[in-house]
Amino acid sequence: MKGLKKQRRIQIIALAAVALTLSTALIGYAMRDGINFFRSPSQVIAEPPAPTETFRIGGLVEEGSIIRGQGETVTFRVTDTNATVQVNFTGVLPDLFAENAGMVGTGRLVDGVFVASDILAKHDESYMPKEVVDALKEQGVYQDPNG
Structure with a gap:
């Protein structure tokens, strides 16, 4: 009788481990295209991503461009x-x-040109996406509009 209970517990634990592994694999597979990494223009120029990789780029829209x-x-x-x-x-x-x-775009880099599928712009006069602020601070050129 004790041997049967022990065998049943091992089967349940093994089944739970297989179910957990399978669900983790399915979640990872479902999210493979949903994760878009942010890059600044400097990062894109230094290490160009593959043409098949979807990512976000952000910065300031250059004047006159x-x-x-x-x-x-x-x-x-x-x-x-x-x-x-x-x-x-x-x-x-x-x-x-x-x-x-400030703007953030989602898309792919094709022959050195970022082909955007989506563009987001600032919300008001003082808003700028966090990723853009961080990239500008890293360059040492960000100036806080609130003082």
């Missing part, structure tokens, strides 16, 4: 004041998208 093409196509440059990356975006830009404003 916005070129509106046919339809909804827009080309501009994003900078962290140390390096600049060309960005191509087809779609509707946020209302607050402007030169010298």
Whole structure:
């Protein structure tokens, strides 16, 4: 009788371990495309990601760089004041998208040009995405608008 209970416990523990391993693998598989790492333009230039890798880039929209093409196509440059990356975006830009404003884009680097699938802009005059602030602080050029 004791041997049967012990064998049953071992089977339950083994089944639980297999279920835990399987669920962890499924979660990792489901999230493989949902994790987008943030990079500043300097990081993109120093270590270009693979063309298949989706990531986020952020910085300031360089002054005088916005070129509106046919339809909804827009080309501009994003900078962290140390390096600049060309960005191509087809779609509707946020209302607050402007030169010298903070932005974060999601997309891929294709032949040295960041092809964005999504663009986010600052919310108000003092807001800038945390990743952009951190990248600018790292470059030593961030100035807090609140003093």
